[in-house]
Amino acid sequence: MLASIIASGLAAGAIYALVGVTYNTMFSTSRVMSFTAGQLAMLGGVFGSLFTLKLGLPIVVGFLLTLVCCAIIGIITEFVAVRPVLKSLDQHLYVLSTLAVALMIQQVSAIKWGTEPQPFPRLFGIGSGVWDEKFWLPVVACAITIVALEYLYRRTLVGRAFVAIAEDNFAARALGLPERNLRVASYALAGVIGGVAGYSGGELMLAFFANGALLNFYGFVPVALGGLGNNRGAIVGGLALGLFQQAANFLVGGIFSSVAVFTLFIVVLLAAPQGLFGSSTARRV
């Protein structure tokens, strides 16, 4: 049983961690927490199933198309729901505008794709039992994403520009960085990461429209635990959350695992509002 807990816990945790990174990627350049993060992951599963099973495209083509579609959704989010409300960030209108876009995505998926979970293609056909690919695929995808992001942020010019904007938006603009384009690019990147999360977790979670809302919450918990904008915190938090949830699931049963996660979330928020790895708040007066 321990093996199953660890396998399913790490798998679910990797998906949550990736959704958490999606939140952070959008947050870093715009200071906006977007409700579309979980929806992007849901779309990763739905598009993957659509292109490979429904339309019969080769797996590689289906995968790339999925990422492209998710990136486009990310860019649309930036144009429709983020850019217009950035001027008045302190009013937190982005909560409402991104919620609106997330609801639209969810409703269109429910109507056009259906409200029943649908199968996701088996990608490699490797492994069985606790070594089944549906368990290790999300973990591998998560690891590759982290390495790629680290490379991007540390070794490439574009990546450093992202970091500069995340550190200090005004100073970065004063240096002549194209802040707006970089923001659009980061939303596209967030779309890709969300797509990877949903695609790699497709065999575990299936192509199901309601995954969006679920992942919105479970992906946000690691962000809240790890501190806004902190990818390392999100990944540690995500994996821990997955293990915690699956352990509770196996040991005390399904409903109590959700209750346990929710309780954990509230308790951590009350005890450490900045997250366990986050920095303290800005001056208020």
Add this chain to the structure above:
Amino acid sequence: MTTVTAAPAHHDSGTFRAALPHIAPFLGILVLAVILPFVSNDYWVLIGTRAAIYWVLVSGLNLVVGFAGHLAIGYVALLTLGAYTTSVLVAGNVMPPVPVFAALPIAGAVGAVFGVIVGLPALRLRTFYFAMSTLGFATIVTQIALAWQSVTGGGIGIVGPEFPAPFNTAWGFYFLCICFGVVTTWMSANIARSRFGRALIAVRDAEVAAEATGISKPKMLIAIFLFAGALAAIAGGLFATLQTYITPDAFTFDLSVLFFIAILIGGRGSILGPMLGTIILTILPEIAAPLAAWSTFLYAVLLLLIVLVMPGGIAALLDFRNRRPLASNRAIVPRPAALADIVRKRTGGSHLKLRGIALSFGNVRAIDGLDLDVAPGEIHGLIGPNGSGKTTTLNVISGYYAAEAGSMTLGDDALPPGEPTLRAHRGIARTFQTPRVIGEASVLQNVMIGGSIEGRASFVESMLALPRNAWDERMLAAKARALLGVVGLESLAEVRTDRLQHSELRFIEIARALMLDPDFLLLDEPAAGLSNDEIERLAVLIKAICARGTGVLLVEHHADLIFDICHQVTVLNLGRTLAAGTPAEIRVHKEVVSAYLGG
């Protein structure tokens, strides 16, 4: 004081006449609701019942979303909770059956408790976190309803409660729900119009200023979370009856979206707006039947449009009074003499003393061993170059920052570091460098905020409009009007504050601070952005306040004003006292002249 309390005694019939334009739309909706069954069929009675039940929930949620500004998007969870609690109690599958009219209040109590639990994160964090915690709660409640089969019947469901005659017919139940709606409207309107409603908006739009007036955010929020949770659960009980049979499927997230968006379409800080919003959103899918499947999509589009195009919602459309242009050549003419009627004259009193205060931000020593004495009935100027620690000193006194070393005393008592909400109780009021007012509230309401801690009625008394609340309101309004007269803004009392000029906001802040009748008044650059005439009037006003025995600590850059009105001046540089003494001494102090005054 006597003149203030005596005046409003004969106002009662006048108040009713003044309130009539506000009540008329509600009466109109009620009349329409009452004649609905007589002019239509049972189907529309069903729709009407549904709208009324939704409104019972929304009227409570409106205080959370529209007034306190917390984005609670998962309130369907509390509806579900109420529906199951009522149904299970009435069906008696856990304990002996309970009559439905007893089950509803029990459900309300359960809902109130859970309303607070879900709301707890809002006490420390705003917006997205709170939205997420309500969303998370909504997902787990549905899962529990599905899984806890022995109680909830799982996916098969459970029979909803049935009301005794005469409420067991479609018409009877409709009128019962309308009655519930009327009562909850009345209660939520009472809260909204009381000092608690104003305090909610103050915490939302000017949290820092709200703390300085002594408003405690946790107490306020817990009170409205209890209220909103109870109403949501009672609405759930009625909803279960309407459905006659409930399964977890009945409580889709779409319902949450409907409640939430109804309030935003209606407009923040309004009750009529969200009521119209609820009615419109309930009817909308019915009159456009082919769109029924797309209703959530439609709501989402509406939400996006509201946010991007019309942030004020229906309430802003209906706010005709604030479209009349204001006089452009208006001037602020304070009448300091009137202070004598409002502020009590004090003699002697205690000194505010700071000893060895130190505070750093990172590696910067913002204040470095500061001593300061403010005497009652004296104006103490605090000047110095930018970054010398003037505002930081005020913030330490008002408790926004806790000093790392040193002590503060007020008379014989130590002033505890931090705890800004306790300063008002100790008689310390202040204004801010950038005026912190509630743009969406009227000028009068902004000033009334200042007297929040003087109200004596409890939350429940305000909710039920008991006499003490009416007394509070009359007292606060009369005092605020009188103080607006003192600062010279009484003609703008009913105007939305965001339409005013910058200089007027500064005087509003002073009036708000005076509501406390403070022993000490801290003014943070009150003359910044004022014209020369206005500065002269400000000087007269400050002198008059001081003459009543209030100690004034004045941070300013206008050297003329400082030397003109201050009794004592302290000059700061790099967080230390550079010089202290009378204006005459400071004016010729060599280092001050070279470091700050120039010469």
